[in-house]
Amino acid sequence: MSANKWYISDILDKYDEKVGRNLDRIGVFIQAKVVDSFGAGGAPGSGGTKGQVHSQPGEPPFVQTGTLRRSIIYKREGTTLHVGSSLQPQNSEHSYAWYMEYGTPLGMIAARPYLRPAVRNNKDMIKKMIAGGA
Numbered sequence: 001m002s003a004n005k006w007y008i009s010d011i012l013d014k015y016d017e018k019v020g021r022n023l024d025r026i027g028v029f030i031q032a033k034v035v036d037s038f039g040a041g042g043a044p045g046s047g048g049t050k051g052q053v054h055s056q057p058g059e060p061p062f063v064q065t066g067t068l069r070r071s072i073i074y075k076r077e078g079t080t081l082h083v084g085s086s087l088q089p090q091n092s093e094h095s096y097a098w099y100m101e102y103g104t105p106l107g108m109i110a111a112r113p114y115l116r117p118a119v120r121n122n123k124d125m126i127k128k129m130i131a132g133g134a
Contacts, residue, residue, distance in 0.1 A: 016079075018132065023081045026129045027074030030083045033118040038062070038069050057110030060117065061100050068097055084115060 039055050039062035055062040063069055071085040085097030103111035119126065 019079055020076065022129055022132055023076050023079065026126055027076060027081050027083060029125070029129065030119060030122070031072055031074045033122050034072050034083065034114055035069055037114050037118050055112050057103075057112065059112060060114040061112040068100060071097060083119075 037060040039060060053062070061068060068085065068087065071087045072083075073086050074081065074083040076082070085095060087095040087097045089095045089098075099109050100112050101115055102113075103109055
């Protein structure tokens with residue numbers, strides 16, 4: 001009976017390793033898609049920070065300083081994959097990254113989602129990667 005126990009344990013260990021590798025590949029893939037989704041940057045002109053033009057509400061944000069784009073990370077904890085921004089909240093319960101994704105509570109900044117669309121637009125490829133293909 002102990003031989004079967006070790007055999008099952010070996011199978012589960014190999015399975016966990018494969019799942020981990022697939023999740024890492026998915027994390028890198030989603031991180032890249034999120035970073036690629038940011039607009040090229042506001043051209044000088046009407047309004048915006050430092051004379052730059054902002055992206056339209058509902059569209060991913062334009063790159064103005066690059067801080068948000070550089071903050072996009074992924075990390076894996078076991079079989080849980082986290083993809084998001086490493087920016088920490090400043091004087092509020094949410095970070096700038098959260099406000100860009102969802103907008104501000106009073107609507108002063110309209111949502112400019114970048115995480116959810118990147119996942120939604122690549123859902124089929126992510127499913128293939130979960131299955132171990134692609």
